[in-house]
Amino acid sequence: MILLKLRKVHITRYITPLREGGSMPALVEADDNFKYVIKFRGAGQGTNALIAELIGGEIARFLGFKVPEIVFADLDEGFGRTEPDEEIQDLLKFSVGTNLGLHYLSGSITFDPVVNKLSPKLSSEIVWLDALLMNMDRTCKNTNMLMWNKELWLIDHGASLYFHHSWTDYEQQAAKPFSLIKDHVLLENASQLNEVNEEFSTKLTPEVVNSIIDLIPDSFLSKDFGFESYEAHRNAYKRFFKIRLENINQLTENINYVRKNNI
Incomplete structure (x- = not known):
């Protein structure tokens, strides 16, 4: 029997939205002091996009591709109350609970x-x-591929x-x-x-x-x-x-x- 496990982190700071496509991912910081691109459960395609991201990313990783680490990212209720953008505030409100994060590849290029x-x-x-x-x-x-440290990385399997x-x-x-x-x-x-x-x-x-x-x-x-x-x-x-x-x-x-x- 094969047992796999993803790490869990707690979102501590919302840094900036990444306005790409309809899912409105965002760059955040977590309690492990790493930055993550978060796919929110409250976005348009809901948790289906998170499931596709998880399955696609982990199959790719198993086959030997370079994929940013995927983590479960918890978002507390009330986290978005101080967010001035109403659209982002609504997204955060509907994303309380477990979301999906991908380790941020700082300095990567498309x-x-x-x-x-x-x-x-x-x-x-x-x-x-x-x-x-x-x-x-x-x-x-x-x-949906990045070059980071002169290596190819696959990202975004949510579709x-x-x-x-x-x-x-x-x-x-x-x-x-x-x-x-x-x-x-x-x-x-x-x-x-x-x-x-x-x-x-x-x-x-x-x-x-x-x-x-x-x-x-x-x-x-x-x-x-x-x-x-x-x-x-x-x-x-x-x-x-x-x-x-x-x-x-x-x-x-x-x-x-x-x-x-x-x-």
Whole structure:
């Protein structure tokens, strides 16, 4: 049995909003004296974005990618009362409790595919990962990759697993190719997908994925969508990934087809 654990921190200071996209993340300081980019439970997509961030980031980390440390970040009631911006004050009010934080990479710069050239192997690894996660947010417009200390870091997996906003036919979705892979910033350079698939699909077992999904706290989960319990909600994520990994060879073949035919 694989046991994983995330650290818990307590938010002590709100530094500045990072007005990117609709999630309104922010830079904060915590009681361990480190700075974190916080994804708030009270933002537009709620805890679904936090779940996708947790699952996507920890799967990426297990596969060997560099990902900022993910922590559970507690926010006290009344924290935002002195915040003058009403929009931010409301966000903080609706985010009391456990949120998700990513260690702040101070001095990092946005990955530029023109300037920062990656190997075909690394490009293939990232494309494979994003197809598995159904991550729509690694495009030329928004690469969600950073260069820090001359190394590539993956960030922001919150737009992954978009099926979980409705849970309609999620088992069928799990077996389907990821159509938006055609827009991936690294697709053209991903010429070693078959080799990567053989390596990663062997390494990423259902046991590993299940241990990551077990990290999701009850407070992120819901009994909506017909789930009878929080555990039933977790089990639906496990079922999704079980089916997806069972179909990973066909999914990889589809990526190769899209890449070669430019569609």
